[in-house]
Amino acid sequence: MKRGCFLWRGEPVAFGDGESIAIALTKAGMRDLSTGGDGGGSRYFCGIGACQNCLVVVDGAVVEACLTPASDGLDVAALGGRHE
Ligand code: FES
Incomplete structure (x- = not known):
């Protein structure tokens, strides 16, 4: 099983x-x-992708976390702030 790492709020x-x-x-x-x-x-x-409750910011774009594949090196932040 391939594994990787992304950043969540740093x-x-x-x-x-x-x-x-x-x-x-x-x-x-x-x-x-x-x-x-x-x-x-x-x-x-x-x-x-129906409820829009999981919106996050990935490399500056707002996306649904449930539909967005995790990828090595992504910078993922909460809506309304980065690394808060
Ligand atoms: S849109 Fe509902 S959990 Fe992602």
Whole structure:
């Protein structure tokens, strides 16, 4: 199984082959995808791109974390801030 690493709010997160950003973050125990860290913001919910609850910023573009494949070296940030 190929593994790699991307940055989430400046911290490295490992992922497995074929995993989305949302899956990798969930497996790493990070379920709150917002800037507040209080669990009341963005999160992985539907997993199919319908709810838009998992929006994050990847290399400057807003994307659904559940639909975006994890890739080595990506810089992933919460909406509304970078590395907060
Ligand atoms: S979890 Fe619903 S759009 Fe990503």
